[in-house]
Amino acid sequence: MPALTTNAVGSYPKPEYLAQARTQFSQGKIDRAELDKLERKATEYWIRSQEQIGLDVLVHGEMERGDMVAYFAGEPGGNPIGGMKLGGLVRSYGNRYYHKPIIVDRLTWPGPMTVEMWRYAQSLTDRPVKGMLTGAYTMVEWSFDDYYPSRREAVLDMAPIIRREVEELVKAGAKYIQIDEPAIHTRPNEDFDLAVEAMYLTVDGIDAEFHTHICYGEVEKIYPDMLRLPVKQIHLAFMNTDFEYLELMQQTPFDSGKDLGVGVTDIHTRFIEDVEIVKDGIRRTLKLFPPERLWIYPDCGLKTRTTDEAEAKLQVMVDAVRDIKRELEIE
Amino acid sequence: MQTTVVGNYPKVPNRPRPARLRQAINRRDRGEITSEELTRIEDEVTVEVIGEQVDAGLDIVTDGQVRWDDDQTYVMRRLGGVEIGSLERYLDTNTYYRRPEVTGPVSWREPILVRDYRFAAENSAKPIKAIITGPYTLAALSLDKHYGSREKLALALAEELRNEVQALAEAGAPIIQVNDPVIVFQKEDIEIFSRALRRMLNGVQMETAVYTWFGSAAGILPALLDLPVHTIGIDFVSGRDNWEAIKSVHFDKKLGAGIVDGRNTRIESIEQIAESVRRLSESVSPADIYVNPSCGLEYLPRETAFEKLKRMVEGARKAQPVAA
Numbered sequence: 162m163p164a165l166t167t168n169a170v171g172s173y174p175k176p177e178y179l180a181q182a183r184t185q186f187s188q189g190k191i192d193r194a195e196l197d198k199l200e201r202k203a204t205e206y207w208i209r210s211q212e213q214i215g216l217d218v219l220v221h222g223e224m225e226r227g228d229m230v231a232y233f234a235g236e237p238g239g240n241p242i243g244g245m246k247l248g249g250l251v252r253s254y255g256n257r258y259y260h261k262p263i264i265v266d267r268l269t270w271p272g273p274m275t276v277e278m279w280r281y282a283q284s285l286t287d288r289p290v291k292g293m294l295t296g297a298y299t300m301v302e303w304s305f306d307d308y309y310p311s312r313r314e315a316v317l318d319m320a321p322i323i324r325r326e327v328e329e330l331v332k333a334g335a336k337y338i339q340i341d342e343p344a345i346h347t348r349p350n351e352d353f354d355l356a357v358e359a360m361y362l363t364v365d366g367i368d369a370e371f372h373t374h375i376c377y378g379e380v381e382k383i384y385p386d387m388l389r390l391p392v393k394q395i396h397l398a399f400m401n402t403d404f405e406y407l408e409l410m411q412q413t414p415f416d417s418g419k420d421l422g423v424g425v426t427d428i429h430t431r432f433i434e435d436v437e438i439v440k441d442g443i444r445r446t447l448k449l450f451p452p453e454r455l456w457i458y459p460d461c462g463l464k465t466r467t468t469d470e471a472e473a474k475l476q477v478m479v480d481a482v483r484d485i486k487r488e489l490e491i492e
Numbered sequence: 493m494q495t496t497v498v499g500n501y502p503k504v505p506n507r508p509r510p511a512r513l514r515q516a517i518n519r520r521d522r523g524e525i526t527s528e529e530l531t532r533i534e535d536e537v538t539v540e541v542i543g544e545q546v547d548a549g550l551d552i553v554t555d556g557q558v559r560w561d562d563d564q565t566y567v568m569r570r571l572g573g574v575e576i577g578s579l580e581r582y583l584d585t586n587t588y589y590r591r592p593e594v595t596g597p598v599s600w601r602e603p604i605l606v607r608d609y610r611f612a613a614e615n616s617a618k619p620i621k622a623i624i625t626g627p628y629t630l631a632a633l634s635l636d637k638h639y640g641s642r643e644k645l646a647l648a649l650a651e652e653l654r655n656e657v658q659a660l661a662e663a664g665a666p667i668i669q670v671n672d673p674v675i676v677f678q679k680e681d682i683e684i685f686s687r688a689l690r691r692m693l694n695g696v697q698m699e700t701a702v703y704t705w706f707g708s709a710a711g712i713l714p715a716l717l718d719l720p721v722h723t724i725g726i727d728f729v730s731g732r733d734n735w736e737a738i739k740s741v742h743f744d745k746k747l748g749a750g751i752v753d754g755r756n757t758r759i760e761s762i763e764q765i766a767e768s769v770r771r772l773s774e775s776v777s778p779a780d781i782y783v784n785p786s787c788g789l790e791y792l793p794r795e796t797a798f799e800k801l802k803r804m805v806e807g808a809r810k811a812q813p814v815a816a
Binding site for chain 2: 248249250251252253254255256258261263302303305306307344347348401429
């Protein structure tokens with residue numbers, strides 16, 4: 162991939178027609194084929210949009226997923242992991258609620274969960290589309306557990322399931338696979354070794370380029386420990402914290418064998434960052450990293466923004482990268 | 493021995509029961525109903541969740557903190573010198589709160605919780621305890637752009653919130669509970685924590701409690717026992733070594749014993765609960781134990797929370813010697 166490869170973290174906003182169709186599907190008013198058609202239509206929109214904006218590597222946009230854990234645990238339309246189901250409503254924040262997954266039995270792989278949609282998205286474009294999965298630690302940490310005696314046992318049973326899905330994606334042709342672990346810093350002292358072990362069990366020996374995305378929370382508590390994760394690239398939300406992670410990396414250098422994914426636009430804000438601010442963030446990062454070791458992203462998934470906001474945030478990122486490349490005289 | 497809760501109660505039930513509060517807030521946000529109409533729905537839901545706690549058999553209940561967006565903003569947004577900022581992860585949960593930003597001197601301007609307390613008390617068959625978030629936790633989870641140190645901010649908040657505590661006392665709250673969990677994550681700040689709490693509760697006559705959750709109080713337990721409060725609330729589910737810690741001190745206060753997991757759906761058996769209570773009775777006189785969940789109940793679906801409370805009450809009863 163070129164220096165300063167542009168990419169996105171995972172999710173995009175769903176169009177209104179799809180949001181409605183998901184509700185109708187869960188009420189039994191439309192069938193799977195109809196929902197499928199609309200998911201594909203929305204996915205195609207985002208593939209074209211990313212191409213037009215000019216991203217180098219694409220994501221499929223997660224039109225078929227509501228939540229990154231619940232999708233694998235019984236969201237309508239998904240193929241849930243055996244032993245998981247959706248529980249009752251739990252509040253996330255403000256007036257937002259979600260059906261929190263519950264582990265109710267021994268975990269088993271239910272057959273491919275994400276391959277068909279990946280294959281469809283990749284069929285639409287010549288640019289690489291990433292395979293997107295949620296890591297074993299986050300899958301367990303963000304679920305209730307009525308079955309396993311300990312979190313460790315649940316995580317160690319979850320990892321082979323995610324690995325199996327990775328293998329299927331690779332078989333289908335995915336070259337880049339992102340395994341999100343946003344919960345990885347939940348208990349840095351108690352559980353970090355477990356999270357690293359789970360990542361090994363998930364990716365070790367498989368021929369693909371693995372990325373992980375870690376967002377918000379106390380990233381400083383797992384740095385430099387996070388460098389033990391057996392992935393080629395770690396992506397962090399830099400913009401939300403005004404690039405203060407760079408100080409950590411100044412004190413303890415980032416692993417020279419890994420690439421860094423840099424979030425350069427804040428996904429929690431509605432306003433669009435000025436291109437100069439985005440460029441400034443990239444320049445600051447370039448003081449510590451050569452351009453060929455950086456990939457440029459938004460901070461996190463963009464699903465909570467409007468379509469216009471999401472596209473504008475991607476555009477400002479791509480524009481900033483283009484300017485910086487010109488400055489550096491790299492093609 | 494009495495049974496109670498730590499604070500919040502799930503705001504919306506699951507199907508087929510309607511999620512009225514959620515719908516009402518959405519409608520208010522879209523301008524379809526007025527804030528007064530939303531308040532009426534909040535009142536109704538408050539009555540409902542008080543009723544559920546009473547039905548579960550609790551001795552002391554709360555208003556469920558139905559109106560609270562989160563533990564920080566509900567108090568902070570009513571103080572002068574505070575704005576509400578970015579969405580942040582709440583401690584080690586997968587839930588979020590809006591981080592208060594302190595942009596000037598904090599100031600108490602009007603009662604914040606008194607109307608809620610009065611309404612709850614008028615509509616409850618059991619005593620209502622008033623809940624307020626502690627000054628240390630509020631300081632730790634806010635973005636300070638004014639005071640320059642957590643200590644100064646915590647003490648300023650304590651000074652101002654003292655007015656609130658007094659207002660609650662005048663309104664007749666029999667128990668005032670300060671929820672101040674963050675100290676178990678930042679034990680090195682125990683001195684600041686204690687000074688702030690003393691200042692906030694200075695001169696208060698009624699029963700008081702300070703509750704922590706999500707961690708171990710080992711190491712700071714002597715300091716907590718030194719505070720001028722009646723009850724210390726401890727989470728025995730997340731903080732496994734609290735079981736040992738309470739044996740190593742002379743526990744001469746009431747214990748808020750968080751022994752039912754407020755963060756997982758797995759239902760404890762009545763016997764498990766009874767056994768936990770018996771174990772604690774070796775360190776604290778049963779008469780001085782409040783049996784409660786390990787934290788607020790909002791991390792659970794409403795029906796699971798109710799089920800857990802019912803079991804908890806039965807387990808606590810089972811643990812007690814048969815009354816004469």
